[in-house]
Amino acid sequence: MTDHSTIVVPEVIPLYPLREMVAFPYMIFPLFLKQEEIAIFEEATWHDNMVALAMLRTELTGDMLSSLHAVGTACRVTQIQRLPDGGAKVTLEGLSRIRLTGTIEDKPVTLGRVEQIREFSEKTMVSEALVSSLNALLKIALSYGRPLPDDVMKMIDYIDNPARLSDLVALYINLPLEEQQTLLETVDPLERLKKVYMHLTAEVQRLQVKGEVQAEVTKRVGKTQKEFILREQMKQIQEELGEEDARSAELTDLRRKLDAARMPDEVKKIADKELRRLERINPASPEYTVSRTYLDYLTGMPWQTGTTDNRDINQAEEVLNEDHYNLKKVKERILEYLAVRSLREKMKGPILCFVGPPGVGKTSLGKSIARALGRKFIRISLGGMRDEAEIRGHRRTYIGALPGRIIQEIYRAGSNNPVFMLDEVDKVGLDFRGDPASALLEVLDPEQNFSFTDHYLDVPFDLTNVMFITTANQLDPIPPPLRDRMEVLPLAGYTTEEKAMIADRFLIPKEIEENGLGTTPPVFEPAAVARIIGDYTREAGVRNLQRSIGSICRKVAKEVTQGKEARQTITPAVVEEFLGPRRFFNEVAAEKDRTGVVTGLAWTETGGDIIFVEATRMKGKGDLILTGSLGDVMKESARAALSFVQANGSEWDVADTSFDSANIHIHVPAGSIPKDGPSAGITMVTAIVSLITGRPARRDVAMTGEISLTGRVLAIGGVKEKVLAARRAGVKKVVLPTRNRQDMEDVPDDVRNELEFVFVDDVREAIAQALQ
Missing domain, CATH: 1.10.8.60 (Helicase, Ruva Protein; domain 3)
Structure with missing residues (x-):
């Protein structure tokens, strides 16, 4: 270290202007030079290796002396290191304050006329007290986290010269350049020490306040809040740098979608609250994904978005006729809906239920309706569905929770008024996970579904614009409350x-x-x-x-x-x-008339079909034997038929005692196929009468009807399907209950013209038509 008390600065030395710093005596520091500036410091070798450094007052002009502060520092050049880019790194040591008195222009180096400022200080009680206080303040600043190099702290402990101590401390206090220049221009060491002491006191006070605030904040702010503060700081830094991370972009995109979603006010409040919550969640947390997915569904739902209906009824009729043949009632109902829609803007979507055997076009009809209306088409199958959450969704507290199928499909369609087909509604199951059919009650009720609430979304969604269509093979398995909410449109088989x-x-x-x-x-x-x-x-x-x-x-x-x-x-x-060979034969036309065998008509899920009721007698004790996988209702019809014949046997010359010594066996072929229902009652009576009287039954006569114990013929269902089955089988005459006469409107004209229909009120009339 140079002994600064013996330094003599030459009167003329090279002059270098400083821009971003102030040089102090006792200061060792590097400067990085451009190639054209190196000559100034090489010139110093001719001037005892000294240069004058002074900070610019204004931008450098032709008169350098007026552009620089008058007081600067004489520094010794200790090392010059050339750099690969053509510049150089020079190491300097501050020696003494100087005052600029003039300049000498000597291209390319400017020389300065300088006057060395001598500092004289004597130890007094005031200076000693200031030095001691300054040391104490520096240690306090260090305890509050103000970093100082270890060698500086060691030096401060041994320095008792006020001039040197004030310059050394000034280097490590964050002072503006103008304040630093003021300290440099303060020649009296004691006065300079006072200014440094005042600046350091203010710095320590700021550190104390900051420490107290930080301590208080640390008590209140937990780990999550601390991470949030750090992320906010990072976000601010990235914004200053013009960078934006993926998460910020994602949140910005969510906010944009939220504003464009046109949600109802109550839903918008919930979405805003959830978005604010998402901004505070750590992206690595599982909760982040849950909240993000929830907001995706909220912003992606078509709250106010729908397709425009095609209100041209004639064009819609052309589309329906183009896709499907016949089905007049269904097409008429769709055109009625369109007509009302064209007269009234706001109306509730109908809940239609297409009931009919497989293959008659129920599902494809839904697609045609959507095409005719110009709407999007959605189809989900309810067959085998047993979990209520499939309809209403899972609550978000469950892992992997999702909305129900209703909300999911509407979300995918992006329209709030699609044609929504619920296929196979008669095959919905029931188990410990709930009853999906009960969950459908709200969905398929126009008086309730304006505020359908999915468990996942937990906000109401308006389903009144949706046109729901359900399909089923049969109505019986559908719960009555659900069936009551739907408008049933039967689709019978084709001729x-x-x-x-x-x-x-x-x-x-x-x-x-x-x-x-x-x-x-x-x-x-x-x-x-x-x-x-x-x-x-x-x-x-x-x-x-x-x-x-x-x-x-x-x-x-x-x-x-x-x-x-x-x-x-x-x-x-x-x-x-x-x-290959034909698979089906005309059972009726191929067979001859036989005693005890009568042709009946039955309804099945796949449409109508013919059945043969066979009766035979053998020795026994008057028992009734029933075979053919008959259900309970059909067995009761057989017992009622036998009781009627026994009670009225005299009409056919049959003694009551003739049943005591014989067993009656009634069989319905295709024994592996379960059969049930009451509509075979008159067929069984006719078969028993044919058996006991020995009169053959005509195979080209088919009958259906339920009987009472008094012989009355009661109405049955599925008339059209049964009539079509009779025609397919080659039947010529069909016996029906009189109460079913109005059902003949559904039978096509060509079938009515081809077959002979007989309507009866009493089973005796049916027997007369069937037996020879």
């Missing part, structure tokens, strides 16, 4: 003519296209289609008919790819060649 028309207009073109025969389409003869319908399919719908047509098209495609000549025409012979 042979209707099937032929559907095949010609829809099925054949579709299968030809799907099997790659569009360039050379084969022509199906009407007889070939009739052959497929009569001999290879026996159903209420057209699903198996489509499969059979598709099978023929695939075989034609196979022949084409094998290089064989393509079939141009599909004849009945080609049908038999491709589909």
Whole structure:
């Protein structure tokens, strides 16, 4: 270390202007120079290695002396190190204060005329007290976290010169440049020590206040708040740097979606509250994902977004006719809805229930309705659904919680007025997880679903604009409260003519296209289609008919790819060649009249069908034997039939005692298929009477009806399906209860013209029609 008391500064030394710092005596510091500035410090070798450093007062002009502060510092150049970029690093040691008195222009170096300022100090009680207090304040500042190098603290402990101590402490106090220059210009060491003491006192006071506040905040702020403060600070720093992290962008995007979602006011308040909560959650926390997903659903729901209905009734009718043949009642109901919609803007969506056997077009009809209305189509299957949460969703407290299917599908569709089809509503299950059918009560009630609340969203959503359509094969399994909320539209099976028309207009073109025969389409003869319908399919719908047509098209495609000549025409012979032997026979036409065997009509989930009730007698003790997988209701009908015949046996010359020594056995073939229902009552009575009288029953006469013990014939259901089944089986005459006469309106005209219908009130009339 240089002994500053013996330093003599030359009168002329190189001059270097400082811009961002003030140089003090006793200060050792580096400077990084540009290439053109190196010459100033190389010139110092001719002036005892000394240069004059003075801070700029203003921007450097032609007159350097007027641009610099008058008081500066003479420094010794201790080292010059060249850098790869052409500049240099020079190390300097502050020696003594100087006063600039003039300049000498000597390109490229400016020399300064300087006058060395000598400092004289003597130890007094005041200076000693100030030095002692300054040392104490520095240690206090250090205890509050004000960092000072270790060597500086050691030096301060041994320095008792006020001039040197004041300059050394001034280096480590955060003072503005102007304040530092003022200290440099203060020549009296004692006065300078007082100023440093005042600045350090203010610094310590600030550190004390900051420490007290920090201590108080630390008590109140937990780990989460501390992380939040740090994240906010980081966010502020990133904003200052022009950077924005992914989380900030995500939150900004959520806020934008929230403002654009057009939510109801009460929902908007909940969403705003949840977003503020999300901003405080650590992204690494599982709660962050839960809250983020919840806000995604809230902002993505179509609260006010929907499609515009096509109100052109004629165009809608064309669409429905284009997609489906017949189904007049259903189409009429849709057109009625459109008509009301065109007259009244705000109306509640209807809840329609299509009931009918498989393959009659219930599901595809829903798609056609959506196309006719110009709405989006949603379909979910309720078959086998047993969890209530599938409808209402899970509460967000559960891990992996999601909304119910209703809200999920509307969210995906992005429309608040879709056509929503709930398929197979009659096959909803029930177990310990709740009753989905009960959860549907609110969904399918126009008086309640304006505020449908999903457990996950936990806010009401208006479903009144949604057009709900449900489908079922039968009504009985649907709970009465749910059935009461729906408008039931039955879809019966198709007649042979209707099937032929559907095949010609829809099925054949579709299968030809799907099997790659569009360039050379084969022509199906009407007889070939009739052959497929009569001999290879026996159903209420057209699903198996489509499969059979598709099978023929695939075989034609196979022949084409094998290089064989393509079939141009599909004849009945080609049908038999491709589909094999006929699968169904005309049971009635193929059989002869027999005693004790009567043709009945039954309704099944797949449409109507014919059944044969067979009765025989053997020796016994008057027992009634029932076989054929009969249900309880059908067994009771058999017992009632036998009791009626026993009570009225005299009408057919049968003695009461003839039943005591014989057992009556009633069997319904296809024993592996469960059968139930009361509509076979008159068929069983006729079979028993045919048996005991020996009169054969006509096989071309089919009957259906429930009986009472007095012989009255009661009404039954499924008339159209049963009549169509009778026609398919080749029946000529159908016996029906008189109370079902009004149901004949549903039977197509061609079927009514082809069959003979007899309506009876008493079972004796049915017996007279069936027995020879």
